[in-house]
Amino acid sequence: MKGRNAALIAAIAGLALLAVVFVVLLAGGGGGDGDGGGEQAGPSTSPTPADARGGCDAPRGDDLRLLGSEPISLDPALTFTAGDADYVVHIFSGLVKLDANLKVVADLAEGWDVSPDGTVYTFRLRRNTLFHDDRPVTAEDVKYSLDRAAKLGQTESIVAESMLGDIVGAKDVTRGRADSISGVKVVNSTTVEITIDAPKAYFLAKLTYPTAFVVQKQQVEANPQGWTRKPIGTGPYKMQRWELGERIILEANEKYFGGAPKVKRVLFYLAGGSSLTQFENCEIDVSGIGLDDLERVQSPRDPLNSQYVTAPSLSISYIGFNTQAAPFDDPKVRLAFAIAINREQISRVVLKDREPLANSIMMPGLPGYNKDAQMAGFDAQRAKQLLAESKYGSAGGLPKVTLTIGSAGGGATVGPYIEALQAMWRENLGVDVEIAQADLASYFSDLDKGRYQMRVDGWIMDYPDPEDLLDILFHSKSRYNQSRYSNPEYDAIIERARTERNESARLKLYQDAEKILLTDLPWIPLNFGKTHLVVSEHIKGYKPFPIVIPFLQNVTIER
């Protein structure tokens, strides 16, 4: 009767396992030490017990353990996502960088002079800066890197033209008419001169973007296809190992010109998984917090609360109108739709104040942010009236209205946020808005062709300057202007702002431009971005920043 016994044992073992799981869950609280169900006991090297909530041991050695995203590429010239930039800003450096207050400060350059007409920047390189392989950094390297990045604009780089395009001759390279940027000159081994096409104050901010970072010619040319797997840069960390899909290990650059980082090794686990669970189980030292967990973590009684940190990010979510397509070609209809929704209520009830309500386009923390700039508030009465005054006359006169949403993977439900919008438009305007949900590829394809009426989307600042928002998204000639917004008065102000050399006057111009947007409403601003993290109590100096900046070199581990 052997077979029969085995079957019985198997069935009982399965049931026992199920029973154990139930018992464990029902028992709650204290982690039971092996009460039954010995079949799951693993090898003796158990992980740090997670019984005492929030009581992880300090990570072993000098390792900082993070979840990372698999890079698309670690070539700074091709970097355009925050995920890639997280690595790239720590491995490479540029002439200038952003500090924690988002000010442009010297990096590989020790300083710079600007010509009286504001178009020629002369950068003096720091002496004795070394690449990770101990070769010194020279002005030639800077020139090579900028030329190379621009050249990649012909074939691969999505951002080269917008980040370097202000330099004289850069567009000739990105469009294949030249091999070298005429506006970048090597004066001597420690001096580079960059000429831009107009005195644009935001040029320096653009130079902090990875496109302008310095790569090493010898390495790139020796292995043009494979060098990014172990890139040689000048940043505070160097690549120790990149195991595709599994992990990236960065190691402190002891010779970093800004001083050797305290955390000697940063492990980025690329395989993902349930981030907060791994944090609670002491497997990683930092985790993001999803909407579902936020309320719990924010409660002072939760053990995770003492490790919770939050900070605004330079980003905004919005409803974007196609201002050339019916019915949103009439500003009155746009305003009616904007004030028919109670954004404040949705933000409080649905988003649970995870992100601050946006009443303007420029976000707090961005130079030029104007807290007095306010779009019209919720007013159902006026919304109806505006619709009646519009060229469509009434809700019945409108064509069918569709709100387009793109989501990665094309999620199964539209979510309570969109449902709330839909309900408010129905109730306050009498308009039944249809929701068209598509996966990202379809969404972008429609967006590029202008095949949408309104959409929910977001914008993440690339560099902290209002130009990256008000100019490139709303100037009528900008190729990023998906709202197809066109207002000559607005264009004129933006064009003046481009070359205004008095900083406060320049920011004032952007504020004036923003006021026009808040009346014309090519967008309904929804919420400003905010990052929520839990950071292990042993890790000091790790916090969210409004934009990607190099900061790991300032992190320390305390025991």
Add this chain to the structure above:
Amino acid sequence: MDSSLVSYLLRRLLWVPLILFVVSFVTFALARFGPGDPVSVAAGQFRDPEVLDRIRHARGLDKPFYEQYWIYVKNAARGDLGESYRYKDRKVTEVIFPAIWRSFQLNSVALVITLGLGIPLGVFAARRQGTWADPASIGSFLLIQSIPGLILVPFLLLAFALKLGWLPASGWPRDCSVAIGLLGESYKCIGIAHTYYEIPISWRFLVPVDFAIPVIGMSREVMIPIIALSLPAVASWARYTRAFTLGVLREDYVRTARAKGVSETTVMTRHVLRNALLPLSTLVAFAMVGLLEGSFFVETLTGIPGVGRLAFESIGSRDYDMIMAITLLGSSSFVLASIFIDVAYTFIDPRIRYGA
């Protein structure tokens, strides 16, 4: 192997290129004519149409469909399955094979557990047909099967990682390259297994030289995903086995054997199981093709860089060459496996012949 079998095999093999051609053409067409393309998806918020067109041109994505397909076929024939757009500067094979290997290891262990539980359970249920034990045993596993992966995995994580603290919440070995075993870097990971050398301290007093015992174990990280992959499938296997076993139990020869006074164990192993396992072997063979696939939910929720997730992400990012390669590898392994099964039948069951 007789000549009729050889000619049968040849005929089947000749179909393979045609099948792959059809599969590749359909996949290629579906990807290209569907909305969006890899350049457009990857661009995110940087939607400068001129720049995107320039990159599409450099990638040859603006060529006519048939021309793009012809280039693909020519390269594929030379063994070049293309480059990924999501993983820049990497051949698709460099990304796919490790991912398949990871999923394969997990699936293999999971399949062994599933069969090890499911087949005995099915036999048990068949023998207890009509008693409460029959529905109760399979029913309990059906309960697990009916829990969606999206719920089962967080449930397991909560229980085994957070509440009990027995297992890590991350699903893939992490510390292999950094863990320090008793002999320094001697700790090695080989996929989901790890080996290290242990020196029992007490032995040092007895044996003058360092004496180490090699230890091989399964990484603790993969246990939650393996539970999540294996338990839900147990009920199906138990039900197949139960059905096949019941069918055989009713056969005359079983009654005859029992009547002859053959012991119950011999009846079960020699007469019942051997015959019940024949149809089961087909299912097992196809399940083995499934070893090369991955479960998107389990892989995503527990963090396994496997092929299920890769396939899903590749479709989302319209990574054309990656989609093609995954589809082609999947379909060719399926076709080859079914040929293998047909041939294997002639050995398992001598009654099967392939005539001309």
